[in-house]
Amino acid sequence: MQHDSKFTNQKFKLVGTRVMRPDGVDKVTGRARYGADTFAPGQLVGAILRSPHAHAKIRGIDTRRAEKLAGVKAVITSADLPDLTDGDAELYNVLENCMARGKALYDGHAVAAVAASDAETARKALKLIKVDYKVLPHVTDVDEAMKPAAPIVQPRVRSKYRPGKRTNVAGVTTYGHGDVDAGFAKADVIIEKSYKTEQVHQGYIEPHACLASVGPDGQGELWVTTQGQFAFRNRCAALLGMEMSQLKVTSSEIGGGFGGKTHVWAEPVALALSRKANRPVKLVMSREDVFRASGPASSTSIDVKLGATRGGRIVAAHAELRYGGGAFPGIWGEIGAMAAWACYDIENVRSVGYEVVVNRPKVAAYRAPSAPMAGFAVESTVTLMAEKLGIDPVEFRLKNAAREGTRASYGPTYGPIGIVPTLEAVKKHPHMRARLGKNQGRGMACGFWFNFGGQTCADLAIGEDGTVALSVGTVDVGGARASLSLIAAEELGIPYEQVRCNIADTASLGYNDMTDGSRGTFSSGMATIFAARDAIEQLRQRAAKTWGIAVKNVAWKDGKAIAKGKRKSLTLKELAEASSNTGGPISGHNQVVADGAGVSFASHICDVEVDPETGATKVVRYTVVQDAGKAVHPDYVEGQFQGGAAQGIGWALNEEYVYGEDGRLQNPGFLDYRIPVCSDLPFIDTQILEIPNPNHPYGIRGVGETSIVPPLAAIANAVSDAAGVRMTHVPMSPPRILAAIKSSREEQELTR
Amino acid sequence: MRYEAPTSTREAIALMSGAKGDAYLLAGGTDLLVRMRGEFIDPDLVVDIKRLPGIQEIRKTARGFSIGAGVPCAALGRHKPLLRAWPGVVEAAQLIGSDQIQGRCTIAGNLCNASPAADSVPALVAATAKAVIVGPGGRRRLAVEKIITGPGATSLGKGDIVSAIELPNRPPKSGDAYLRFIPRTEMDIAVCSAGVSLTLGPRNVVKQARVALGAVAPTVVLVPKAARAIVGTRLEDDALQRLAAACEAACSPIDDKRGTVEFRTEVAGVLARRAAVIAYERARKKR
Amino acid sequence: MKGIPVSTTVNGDDVEFVCDGRETLLDVLRNHLGLIGAKEGCGTGDCGACSVMLDGQLVCSCLVLGAEAEGREIETVEGMADGEKLHPLQQRFLEHAALQCGICTPGFLIAAKALLDHNSSPSESEIRYALAGNLCRCTGYDKIVRAVRAAAGDVRRQQKARARRKAAAQN
Numbered sequence A: 001m002q003h004d005s006k007f008t009n010q011k012f013k014l015v016g017t018r019v020m021r022p023d024g025v026d027k028v029t030g031r032a033r034y035g036a037d038t039f040a041p042g043q044l045v046g047a048i049l050r051s052p053h054a055h056a057k058i059r060g061i062d063t064r065r066a067e068k069l070a071g072v073k074a075v076i077t078s079a080d081l082p083d084l085t086d087g088d089a090e091l092y093n094v095l096e097n098c099m100a101r102g103k104a105l106y107d108g109h110a111v112a113a114v115a116a117s118d119a120e121t122a123r124k125a126l127k128l129i130k131v132d133y134k135v136l137p138h139v140t141d142v143d144e145a146m147k148p149a150a151p152i153v154q155p156r157v158r159s160k161y162r163p164g165k166r167t168n169v170a171g172v173t174t175y176g177h178g179d180v181d182a183g184f185a186k187a188d189v190i191i192e193k194s195y196k197t198e199q200v201h202q203g204y205i206e207p208h209a210c211l212a213s214v215g216p217d218g219q220g221e222l223w224v225t226t227q228g229q230f231a232f233r234n235r236c237a238a239l240l241g242m243e244m245s246q247l248k249v250t251s252s253e254i255g256g257g258f259g260g261k262t263h264v265w266a267e268p269v270a271l272a273l274s275r276k277a278n279r280p281v282k283l284v285m286s287r288e289d290v291f292r293a294s295g296p297a298s299s300t301s302i303d304v305k306l307g308a309t310r311g312g313r314i315v316a317a318h319a320e321l322r323y324g325g326g327a328f329p330g331i332w333g334e335i336g337a338m339a340a341w342a343c344y345d346i347e348n349v350r351s352v353g354y355e356v357v358v359n360r361p362k363v364a365a366y367r368a369p370s371a372p373m374a375g376f377a378v379e380s381t382v383t384l385m386a387e388k389l390g391i392d393p394v395e396f397r398l399k400n401a402a403r404e405g406t407r408a409s410y411g412p413t414y415g416p417i418g419i420v421p422t423l424e425a426v427k428k429h430p431h432m433r434a435r436l437g438k439n440q441g442r443g444m445a446c447g448f449w450f451n452f453g454g455q456t457c458a459d460l461a462i463g464e465d466g467t468v469a470l471s472v473g474t475v476d477v478g479g480a481r482a483s484l485s486l487i488a489a490e491e492l493g494i495p496y497e498q499v500r501c502n503i504a505d506t507a508s509l510g511y512n513d514m515t516d517g518s519r520g521t522f523s524s525g526m527a528t529i530f531a532a533r534d535a536i537e538q539l540r541q542r543a544a545k546t547w548g549i550a551v552k553n554v555a556w557k558d559g560k561a562i563a564k565g566k567r568k569s570l571t572l573k574e575l576a577e578a579s580s581n582t583g584g585p586i587s588g589h590n591q592v593v594a595d596g597a598g599v600s601f602a603s604h605i606c607d608v609e610v611d612p613e614t615g616a617t618k619v620v621r622y623t624v625v626q627d628a629g630k631a632v633h634p635d636y637v638e639g640q641f642q643g644g645a646a647q648g649i650g651w652a653l654n655e656e657y658v659y660g661e662d663g664r665l666q667n668p669g670f671l672d673y674r675i676p677v678c679s680d681l682p683f684i685d686t687q688i689l690e691i692p693n694p695n696h697p698y699g700i701r702g703v704g705e706t707s708i709v710p711p712l713a714a715i716a717n718a719v720s721d722a723a724g725v726r727m728t729h730v731p732m733s734p735p736r737i738l739a740a741i742k743s744s745r746e747e748q749e750l751t752r
Numbered sequence B: 001m002r003y004e005a006p007t008s009t010r011e012a013i014a015l016m017s018g019a020k021g022d023a024y025l026l027a028g029g030t031d032l033l034v035r036m037r038g039e040f041i042d043p044d045l046v047v048d049i050k051r052l053p054g055i056q057e058i059r060k061t062a063r064g065f066s067i068g069a070g071v072p073c074a075a076l077g078r079h080k081p082l083l084r085a086w087p088g089v090v091e092a093a094q095l096i097g098s099d100q101i102q103g104r105c106t107i108a109g110n111l112c113n114a115s116p117a118a119d120s121v122p123a124l125v126a127a128t129a130k131a132v133i134v135g136p137g138g139r140r141r142l143a144v145e146k147i148i149t150g151p152g153a154t155s156l157g158k159g160d161i162v163s164a165i166e167l168p169n170r171p172p173k174s175g176d177a178y179l180r181f182i183p184r185t186e187m188d189i190a191v192c193s194a195g196v197s198l199t200l201g202p203r204n205v206v207k208q209a210r211v212a213l214g215a216v217a218p219t220v221v222l223v224p225k226a227a228r229a230i231v232g233t234r235l236e237d238d239a240l241q242r243l244a245a246a247c248e249a250a251c252s253p254i255d256d257k258r259g260t261v262e263f264r265t266e267v268a269g270v271l272a273r274r275a276a277v278i279a280y281e282r283a284r285k286k287r
Numbered sequence C: 001m002k003g004i005p006v007s008t009t010v011n012g013d014d015v016e017f018v019c020d021g022r023e024t025l026l027d028v029l030r031n032h033l034g035l036i037g038a039k040e041g042c043g044t045g046d047c048g049a050c051s052v053m054l055d056g057q058l059v060c061s062c063l064v065l066g067a068e069a070e071g072r073e074i075e076t077v078e079g080m081a082d083g084e085k086l087h088p089l090q091q092r093f094l095e096h097a098a099l100q101c102g103i104c105t106p107g108f109l110i111a112a113k114a115l116l117d118h119n120s121s122p123s124e125s126e127i128r129y130a131l132a133g134n135l136c137r138c139t140g141y142d143k144i145v146r147a148v149r150a151a152a153g154d155v156r157r158q159q160k161a162r163a164r165r166k167a168a169a170q171n
């Protein structure tokens, strides 16, 4: 059935209210079950042996002593995960990442695994496995990896970077339009600047965990913390040679993902162990494993060149963006190149993205993947330009901001978008006029994210008591069940409490793309509306049948069927109660490719205080302004804004992967991988703007990701204002800031 | 792994000195369990000291205070006389970890773990604290700085147990303070730190001082030159500058994931200066 | 390997279990006693997701050996509500949307309860420092701090009501 997804500007009764979430009580009483919270009869404990080397040839693995240990039920190596990828290079990369095949590519790469009767036995068994490594030269830095003499991480990588030769650059992509050289020729002022950002991790508090069970009949079940049960099913089935429909994947409650749980890591290993042992296997990653061997975001090195007229118009922009993708080729440089200039209307613009392979764990998506680093470089340079031109940074951005009809640097022409409104809101915000204290400074920056729609499917079943069970296939990462229930209730015209939203397993609903690209509420919201309309169609038919009139004469309003000339209406409840006599159960269904996810913009304001003697930076005030399209549940929209900002603040100030000379990760734990703690942050003020997405019946846009994009530059701009130093290396940790303060002092003394 | 929770000191000493394989004492466990989890150690025997007699007590003695080796740091702040006499030691102990960690961690464990970055140690050294050791050789008393011999290494012998940490009584007009640098506001290990203890004489001139630095060398560093820089002064600017310079000169740190050589050296001086000012103010306000 | 028999009290109930010497209290709660409310976010004391009360003291259960629980009293998130009635903190966490994914929530609830039990009028800064041992990656802590502040008000009202009732009974 075709559905009209155009925005209708209807008046909402429920959408936009702050109702209690249906999964709340379970989560405050300790009942909710996450990845590690389920148990199967006879379950074994799985554990993975990981490479201590950044790069090493595996000459042999001796598992005999481990196999003989009492209580060990299965030991596997890559030989137990045969290559069934049939030329699918991307799938092969996933397979190789799950278990090293002849070569360990990073510190933490899995090389073998065991399943044993208990954790202590599994731990001992791992110690009994002997791996014969030949250590190879390694490279972990993006810029180093691009040099011709760098050790080659993946011999199979080829690209136009060094045609016909081995290289660590797996891809080069270019975006933009106009004549950039001609543009720079017209510029009165040109700024060129280079930036670096270190590798960061999503840092979800729940480690990867699953319970896998595969029998000799080829049937299997997987309970797993994931952002996409269907994608996990497809991946795991392909890697293990199982039929899709034979593997049922159930998504547990998820303890944070932010992109990191869109990829399979240990799940295929757990399934292979279970298959070999013919017992259920529970596999839970340690925090150390999560840092060493699940996908962080890229480290980057970026050059930006920006040209403007004295009047404050950007006439040319160019960026070269080098993204370290870990040990496998990715698309991270490309996404960074697409996102880099998306906030602005620029006549001559170009960006080039490089995919660089290094001896680090395989990079995964992290909230608006690749955009924060590009945003850091671009938004720092934009503020620098404004300063150089003597124009207020907000005004300068307003002069150059993209608008409806602007051709985006990455290709499409924008519809109605929110960057100008967020900038106007920033201009008016009292935060911009608040007094600053000693050693304090203020900065602002903008951010952009594409958002995504994709394949979606929803079922809506009406019980005989008139309550509604809504089944969706997008994992709820934080409040989506409340939002989707609101949407179903709104559409049906019934109270919120009468809807219960359930996240379906892969055996109970058609395929859904993952909860990524901020698509959960956008796309499942759309499918829910259409499924509800499908159900309303049937409700009208039942009413027509009851009344003995034509369906076209029956309308649906406020949860009731009404018809001209009928004094009485038929409520949803009455129709449901009678359903067994009017044609059986009533349910609505929809499957859709949810196109038209509207792009999203945000502008952030930030005040920091820098201790000039130690370089310590404290965020003292923070404001997020973002376009939500339509905030279905404002609490959880604010929560997304705040959470993203906090992650961006951590990234900007203290989070980084520290590698030693030996290529080993030095800080695989929360003690030294420093995510913000409660006392590090102020309240994070939010302002929700609603510029409806014309491609969604309710005007919804994705809201989950954009908020992580502006903080890096907002903080850099604030630090510059507070301490007079322009930081070009993220994180702006105290040693880096103190060194910058010292060298700027020395420079000033020299020039005096 | 065997776990024992003896209720007599003699039993504990016997268990430890008779142990075959790797044996460890367990106080709060906030270092020990982390090291077990990280596979840095794999004990065959763990002897929990928390059920030993008197180990959970803070006692006021003729000499000063005796803090049992099992007393969690959270309890130090609740002991008002101790807090009044040694606010710097208490604040150092209470910087360790979170409220959760505070409920378990001990200053004896902090000392015996022998991390160069241990927070309570510079404050204890500045305070001339002593460790009471019981072991197969009987009972003895040792200055805390004599316990630590290197990163993770102590002078304790097989079967030795630190049973208490002792702090002396305070002369009038005395104050102490401890500051550390961490990148976040909580939950980090010190990048560098400074403990200062001082006593004022007539007209609020510093009569006596001790300055100790943490995380800038393999072990805690006592810096007599820094102390001399402020003795005889009222912490005028130039005295503070000399103190900071002496501290910087005493640093021999390393570059690691937590900080650089330059950063540690420079900030150690800054912290010592700031801690001296706090200690001085505390001393001045006392009678 | 010989297991260690342990008798203890969890949420007021007498409990017995046999554990391995290396097993932590968190392992025991989750794997032997079926109490999955306490979570393992790190296993090394850094995240607070495993927070429980041990003899009235807030601790990370991942840094306590199961064997240490002998003769002690343990309280977990499962014991927080009074029958059907949620604790004010639980109620306020729901009302203020102080959880997104919710994995950190049990730990925050226990840590916040430990705070309010001895200080029912904490300042914002006191709340933030008291909760610094609990990591949340989803919320930026904003709504958590607000929820704790609101719950503190409830606790103060409860205390006043109790005091009034006591005074009335004495009169």
Ligand SMILES: Cc1cc2nc3c(=O)[nH]c(=O)nc-3n(C[C@H](O)[C@H](O)[C@H](O)COP(=O)(O)OP(=O)(O)OC[C@H]3O[C@@H](n4cnc5c(N)ncnc54)[C@H](O)[C@@H]3O)c2cc1C
Binding pocket: A671, B024, B025, B026, B027, B028, B029, B030, B031, B032, B033, B034, B049, B069, B095, B096, B097, B098, B101, B104, B105, B106, B107, B108, B109, B110, B111, B112, B113, B117, B118, B119, B120, B156, B160, B161, B162, B163, B187, B188, B189, B190, C044, C045, C046
């Ligand atoms: C999350 C977290 C944060 C932390 N933050 C800090 C911090 O900010 N600052 C800091 O300094 N430390 C920090 N630590 C480390 C640790 O908490 C402290 O060192 C603590 O004081 C150790 O005390 P404990 O009683 O827990 O020691 P335990 O772990 O019980 O013991 C530590 C070592 O000392 C030995 N030992 C213990 N008691 C005795 C005794 N009586 N006699 C002889 N040997 C003994 C043990 O065998 C062991 O080797 C942190 C740890 C964690 C997990």
Ligand code: FES
Binding pocket: C039, C040, C041, C042, C043, C044, C045, C046, C047, C048, C049, C050, C051, C060, C061, C062, C063
């Ligand atoms: S699991 Fe115990 S503190 Fe993280």
Ligand code: FES
Binding pocket: A205, A255, A256, C098, C099, C100, C101, C102, C103, C104, C105, C135, C136, C137, C138, C139
């Ligand atoms: S709500 Fe997800 S970690 Fe706190």
